[in-house]
Amino acid sequence: MLKVGFLRSILMPVVAAIALFLGPVWCPTAAADVEGVVVDEEWNPVSGTEVVLLYATWDGWGDLVFPKVKTGQDGRFSFTGHTMEQEGPAGFNGIPPRYGLLARHPEKGAALLQLPSYPIGFATVQLTPFETYSFRVVDEEGNAVVGANVFLRSAKEQKTADKSRVDQPFYFHKNLGLCSGVTDADGRITIAGPPQTVWAAEKDGYVPTISWQDETDLVLCRGVRVFGRVLDPAGQPVPHALVQYLLYTKSSRSWTRAVRADEQGKYEFACAAASGFRYNVAEIVFPGWSSQSNKSSLSAMDTSTNSPYLPQGVKIPVRPGETIEQDIQFEGRPLFTIRLIDANTGGPAVGVRLNYSHIGSVIWDMQFISDPEGVIRCPVLADSMECRLGYSGSERGYFIDPAWSGFTNRGHVFTVEAVAGAEFEEKIPLLPTHAVNGRVLKIEGKPLAGAMVYAQYGWHSPAKSQGIEKSIADAEGRFTFKALPNDRPVNYIVFSADERWAGSAATPAGENSPEVVAKATRTLHGRVVDREGNPANTAKFDWTPILEYDSMPHSNVYARGQTVMTNELGCFSIEHVSPDLHYIASVNYYIGEEVPPLGDKDDITLSLRTFNRTLTGHVVDESGTPLEYGTVYSPCTYMDPGWSRKEAKIDAHGNFVFPDMPTGPTYLSVCGTLVSVPADQDNITVVLRKAYEFRYRLLDEEKNPLPNATVIMRAHGDEWGRPEISSHSFTMDSNGEFLLPIRRVGKVPHFTAEFRAEGYPLAFVTIRSNAKEGEDTDFWWKACIDVVLRKQEPWGGRVVDTHGAGIADAEVRVTGCEYRSGTGDFCPFLGEDREDLATRTDSQGYWTIPSLSQDDKIYFRVRAKGYDETRDVFSPNLIKARETILLPARG
Known part of the structure; x- marks a missing residue:
């Protein structure tokens, strides 16, 4: 995820809204027998x-709560005897839901x-001692709310059954009655x-609020029904339609809730945010919206699988204390057909999930499941639609071959020209x-209740799916x-909840009733020394079990490892x-040595590597032609993705120096492809085959090619979020075409292409490639985009x-755009340092700027001395809108 203010202010409420749309699926459920120990x-x-x-969807909205037990x-x-969603909603980007x-x-x-x-099995819940918190709850004027x-x-620091990282915690919009209390006569509470x-x-009549960072007051504001x-x-x-209420604020915070309509289609938000929630900072960012009459978006989504209706949204003016009645009516849309074919058998691909998404005035991610004929019928949204075959794996009951999808087993994106009645075929190698029981x-033969079981079937390539269920x-x-x-043979690795037991079992392909024997774990003592045998004191030492080991030593479950500091004698x-x-x-993050099974050994001595080696390299394509751009990274991030690794740029002759x-032996990431470097080799030649390519075609309004135009490519990042091509002009x-070969495997980078043709406005396109059939790592991705x-x-x-x-003299600057007839992706911060994308108002406040393509949704920032800055204003078509931008006086 790009950690920039623009994306955060837009995407954080968007992600929350998408997750809210993906509430419980209204479909038959199975009896749930969940047991455990505290x-x-x-x-x-x-x-x-x-x-x-x-029960929670991807970003953790607690959406389904069963009765309390003791x-x-x-x-x-x-x-x-309760019911539980076996499958649940697709989740954001097709990631399955979670339970807690x-x-x-x-x-x-x-x-x-x-x-x-699901299925959960036997869970061990370990309690953490309480901490004490004190708050005062007040209204907008600072008066106590009794x-x-x-x-x-x-709870941010929550535990997980598999000890993995918690990127998105659970959130609850309702009082579960376990950690709760009521404020006293002064509005105070200690809890x-x-x-x-x-x-x-x-409290009734007020909009619910939450604590932020180190604040000691919780502010409740009046709402709207x-x-x-x-x-x-x-x-x-x-x-049972899902209805969402969403209000954006100038502070880039949003207030959003979702409710289910009842059997008669009726919904109600008893107290929704109207304005000024949390310290009266909620001036609306959208152009022309005054603080006296704020506008919110109200939208509905039919979450039943294969729904023929696109989500429908309306904007409504809201004032605190008002009651608003608003019906939401779905529009009838023509349908088009996608037929999914199993490429291995030629028969229909049945039960495969497909999603397509849109981010705009209505935010949603629709899910479809192929019928017994492999057919999916989708409502038409636009001429070009991006579809996503989502997560595959044990929970879904099917696997898409990652050698075809190219990066992980979680999805494959393709684009169709969606017009009414159109039919498409997409071949999927399932x-x-x-099934395994x-x-x-x-x-000693006793069952190990609640053990976490990892089934590692591996794709034997670090660039593909890790292959762990x-x-x-x-x-x-x-x-x-x-x-x-x-x-594929499967390696099962197990850990007990208290990690006092662990074990593994290797099984041949097709084995459906494996038995894994766990042995007691013990404490390992060791020492870290340098090359001369001197103790490495206060070194950071990492010890991580390997769940997959092939060409690259690394761990797929980082949190199963432990990190300690050596003492003054280098001991741990x-x-x-x-x-x-x-x-x-590994020591100090750098990739370490494999330690084979210890058996009866309970002590170990490890040597520190020295870092006085200079590696040089030469990067060429299949024909021996040097690459003219790209980035080489050191391998330390493979042990800890949060660490800032070193990098070297490939020059115009294909050379780099590191x-x-x-x-000793090490690894480099060359343009996203992992390369092994032997201990005795300080100069390497790397041959990168073409993995896929981008193809653009630039046309005028009559669809004639525009030759000799310029395109500037900018990469949004590789799989670690680092730029691979900072900027390159072609x-x-x-014929008005431009072909960019991508010589890497692994996750697809996002590229922004800026097109310049004489006599025409600038055009920006952000594009992901589209996977097509292929074999192993030599698959070809081809994306053809007409601009x-x-x-x-x-x-x-x-x-x-x-x-x-x-x-007068206010700065208006384009900060980004969304190419609506392309993939629908964002082009962030296009104009942060570019004067051709910025202007200033005249004495009457009017401004003009050279136009961009009218298919773009434009985002811009407005600044004026003495006024609050307005960020991320957007309009789908400013040529016609001639929008008025409101700037409140600062303070």
């Missing part, structure tokens, strides 16, 4: 603990445990909760699979995988080390203050 810090069972079972004398709990357990004991503490998706409910909204808790406050019905094109109610036993064993040690590839101790697993030992590399050929330039007048508008008077 333990304290010393792993002792804790009785009398309240436990709630939660643990018995043995600390055990169970949820039986929230536990609270009055003395021992609380815990929020994330779990893999009797406000304050409750847990999220206990897990570490790093985010708290919420609510919004209700109505969701209707189909014929005016009939649409039951791998033959089998296995068991985990301790060495997860499951949790039940109380009898049984675990299941809905599907695993038939033709690592707990819970398995005698049977392979590990990677100083201060470690001695010339279109005589049509239209002659048009400069566009502009006026900047005014809150009284409607023009503001």
Whole structure:
């Protein structure tokens, strides 16, 4: 994710909104039998603990809560006879939903445990001692709000069953009654909760609010009641539609909620944000919207699978204390057909999930599932639509061959020319699979309840999917995988919840009833020394189990590893080390050595590498022609993706120099492709084959080619978020075409192409490539994008203050755009340092700027002395709109 203010202000509320749209699917569910045990810090069972079972979509909105239960004398709990979504919604980008357990004991503490998706199995929840928090809840004028409910909204430092990182925590929009209280006569409350808790406050007639950072006051503001019905094109109610209310603010924060319509299509937001929530900072950023009459977006989505309706949105003016009735009616849309074919069998690809998305006035991500004929019928949105075959894996019951999709097994993007009645075929190589029902036993033959089980089937290439599925064993040690590839051997690795037991088992391809034996782990003692044998004191030492080991030593589950500092003698101790697993030992982040299974050994000595080696290299294509651009990275990020690694640029002759590399064998990432460097070789030649290509065609309004135009390519980043081509200029050929070969494997970078042709406005396109069939790493991706330039007048508008008077000498600068008839991606910060994309207003506040393509949605920033800055204003077509931009006076 690009960590820039522009994207954050736009995409953070967008991501939240998308996740809210993907609420529970209204489809038959299966009985859920979930059981587990609650333990304290010393792993002792804790009785009398309240436990709630939660369901969440990708970014963690707690959307489904089962009744509370209490643990018995043995600390055990169970949820039986309830229903649970087996599949759930697609989640953002097709990522499956998650489940969680929230536990609270009055003395021992609380815990929020994330779990893999269904089936859950047996869960071990370890409590963390409470911390104390104090708040005062006030209204907009600073007056105490008496009797406000304050409750847990999220716990940032929550645990996960597989010990992995928590990128997106659970959030709760409702009071679960486990960590909650009521404010006193002075609006104050002291409350206990897990570490790093985010708290919420609510009261009838006010908009719920949350704590931010180190704030001690929670501010409640008056809201607006919004209700109505969701209707189909014929005016009939649409039951269970998901309705979202969204309000953006000048502070780049948004207030959003989603509710389900009932059986009669009726919905209601009893108290939605109207203005000024959180310290009266909610001036609306959209042009022409005054603080006296704010506007919010109200939208509905039919979340039933294969719905014929596109999400429908309306904008409504809102004022605090008002009641607004607003019906939302879906539009009838023509359909087009996509037929998914299994490329391996020639038959229909049944049950495959396809998504397509849109970010605009209505934010959504629709999901479709192919029928028994492999057919999906989608409503037409635009001439060109981006479709995404989402996550595949054991939870979905099918696998898409990653050698074809190119980067991970989570998806494949393709574009269709979507017109009414059109039919398309897309071939998908689905791998033959089998179900697995296995068991985990301790060495003495007893079941290992709640063990985390990893099934590693591997694609034997670090550039492709890691090939790992997860499951949790039940109380009898049984675990299941809905599907695993038939033709790949599987290595099962297990850890108990307390990590006192671990083990592995290698099984041949097709094995469907594996048995994994776990042995007791122990403490490993060791010492780190330099090349001369002197102790490496206070070195950062990482010890990580290997779940996949092929051409690159690395771990796929970083959090299973441990990090310690050596003492003054270079000594360290690592707990819970398995005698049977392979590990990677690394010091100060640099890629380490593989440590084979220790067996009976319980001590180890490791040597530090020195970093006085200079590597030089030469990068060429298949014909031996040097590459003229690109980036080479050091390998340290493969051990810790959060670390800032070193890099070297490839010059115009294909050469690069990398100083201060470690001695011994190492690795480099050359244009995104991992290259092994032997210990005795300080000069290497890297041959990069063409993995895929971009093809652009530049046309005028009559679809004639525009030859000899200039295109400037800018890469948004490689798979680690670093630029691969910072900027490179090319010339279109005589047919108005430009071909850019991409010589890398791995995740697709996003490129921004800027087109310049004499007599035409600038045009920007952000593009992802489209995967096509191929074999192994020699697959070809080909994206052909027609860019049509239209002659048009400069566009502009006026900047005014809150009284409607023009503001002179205000800076108006284009910061980005979205190419709406292309892929719908953002082109961020195009004009931050470019004077041709900026202008200043005249004495009356009017401004003009050289036009961009009228297909673009433009984002810009306005600044004026003495006024608040307005960022990320956008308009789909400023030529016609001539929009007025409102700047409130500062303070």
